[in-house]
Amino acid sequence: MTTQTDIAKRVYDHTWKLDPIIRSLLDTDFYKLLMLQMIKGLYPDVDATFTLVNRTMNIRLADEIDETELREQLDHARTVRLSKKEMIWLAGNTFYGRRQIFGPDFLRFLEDFQLPEYELRKEDGQYILNFAGPWTHTTMWEIPALAIVNELRSRAALRGWGRFELDVLYARAKAKLWSKVERLAALPDLKISDFGTRRRHSFLWQRWCVEALKEGLGDALIGTSNVLLAMDNDLEAIGTNAHELPMVLGALARTDDELREAPYRVLQDWQKYYGGNLLVVLPDAFGTASFLRDAPDWVADWTGFRPDSAPPIEGGEQIINWWRAKGKDPHDKLLVFSDALDVDTIEQTYRHFEGRVRMSFGWGTNLTNDFRDCAPKPNAALKAISLVCKVSEANGRPAAKLADNLNKATGHPDTIAHYLRVFGNEGVGKREVVI
């Protein structure tokens, strides 16, 4: 029995310096591109600082991840540019049923796009990682920064493992995911997409997970938020907008009235660029209850809502009631669930709203980073953590978000207190953050 070893590959493997985590600027969430086009058009001169926040405080990231490796990965991501193939795809593809969603000016801007500089230091076992500069550039760090830190954490957890232990780990993780896929396949009208880029165990694992959904769910998989995976797998790129928009406009507000207006101004801005199924409201930046209470009637004309921090059934009912009060038929409306989903919550939410409203699910951490009980030996370092990268300042003024769960609030305590006075604390509870 002859064993053939590819000598060139082997030598490459044992001499390589870096296995880059970010190899494409499209390895990001689609909403970053949609938002970037709007930011570039309407807020080209705003500075915004993005800051890494590890909400899982007991995990000392700076002890788990080597600083040199982190810098090498961040530096490598800054060398990446969009390739010709990627530019052609962005220009030529149809997104959400619309051709040429990205205008020629924006595409020219993207052509030369490079991730800006970063500031990194250690403090109390955590990394202080900031991206300061023009919003048109710093915004693009959110997803790669999270993907890099999470994957470096996985790599550190797996360092020194034997070939066999790794084999068992991934076999179990695959078996586990496939069992989830089988349960989801039993929901006849399910619409689901991958939202797991930011929290993924690794790029290759996310790719496997998306392939598993494609294989097992067929058309029920409506797409992936990851632009690169969408391109490579001929899937729809999925996503609309994020908290950074009301957070920045909130920070820029000069009066409490301007602050109160900020969430609706975001929607007006958005409507100038996008329509149809891209008109999805993210209502919870400063609390959903106050958002709905103060919303102008035209907000009820938008296609859907994405409740992102309330429990899905409670959050969905709240929005359905509001639609009804505004004289809208929920059957014509869309709810996008994307917070803390796993198969149980997806099933429950699906069953609860079945036939009452259109719905779709954006499945994140528990799709692309669920390794619980998969390691041959128990390993806490493989457990996903609640890591985010949020706007902390805009033009030197502090930014904050409340959410419907104060444990998901970010920002300086003074700013949070101020926002609570302006928006009220109706429906803003504290619940354990399930990631």
Added chain:
Amino acid sequence: MTTQTDIAKRVYDHTWKLDPIIRSLLDTDFYKLLMLQMIKGLYPDVDATFTLVNRTMNIRLADEIDETELREQLDHARTVRLSKKEMIWLAGNTFYGRRQIFGPDFLRFLEDFQLPEYELRKEDGQYILNFAGPWTHTTMWEIPALAIVNELRSRAALRGWGRFELDVLYARAKAKLWSKVERLAALPDLKISDFGTRRRHSFLWQRWCVEALKEGLGDALIGTSNVLLAMDNDLEAIGTNAHELPMVLGALARTDDELREAPYRVLQDWQKYYGGNLLVVLPDAFGTASFLRDAPDWVADWTGFRPDSAPPIEGGEQIINWWRAKGKDPHDKLLVFSDALDVDTIEQTYRHFEGRVRMSFGWGTNLTNDFRDCAPKPNAALKAISLVCKVSEANGRPAAKLADNLNKATGHPDTIAHYLRVFGNEGVGKREVVI
């Protein structure tokens, strides 16, 4: 992102003619070599015919497996010879604590060994596969013939599957086996070995299973019956003797008295060649009850018994009682369990006999061919079947075996009836054959 493809490998893959199942004459059970040395020494002129028997009658093997492929694999196995490395290992290795267990005459014989011819035809959806000729050659077909038919059946079941379905299948099978390993690792004094060559899903899968046991059980894995895997993984080769010895001597018996003596004559023959832990009695060829009833006292001096067709706890108790009646302390004795084992039965048997007798487990089908509930789509063709390759004739006279379960009896009904008259049917029941 560049994808490197090994072009030479790819071209080799899409142009190859045959993926051989048997690539080494050591890819067989160790007891075949031990028995062969004795057969060669004491019965060099006996002819013995081995016949494939599919006890799972509802599986029509000739419909599942292509005859041309079967012939190609059998023909290929006939081209295989022992390599110099293999010969040196057989001569130089220590087996069961003994150096040079194989004598120089026998090694010279092995050097030129080639599997003899076969006779193959189809009948009623089954293959009639016979190996006729000198016992010293036909005996060596048992394991490769079974391994070939079983692996061809697996390959046929998997034909046309997508890359992803296969990935899920093996991920699940690995996860399943590892869960079994974890349960077994909780048994502190377990001694277990792989006996799964004949029923394996495939060679590569058996190799993974053995590596899993080695990784997960450490010293509790005392070895493997597969000589090639023992050599390649630095494991002990495990095995003693099989039913073919009493079956051939039974067939050669000219009188009922000679027939009654046959099982003990086998042991006397064996003792001339082997000692210590190789002195393990396989008592059930013509029923364990009659074997024990008529056994001379010296049989109680042997190291152990391998109950192979009675339920393990019942069969073990029967032998312990007999040892006690013969004035032997079971603590000094060894029970080798090898029939229809899976984790549940291993745990129960282990707990039952813990501290009362030495024991070891030879784990077969449910180690190397348990794919139940692993296929993404249910697939009956992946379920292991009860396939054996048994002596059917010796020097033109019919051979038979009764076992402690008449559903495991083989041989012509007249011969079985005759044997039942000679040995009695005490304790010879009928139970479903669990494989």
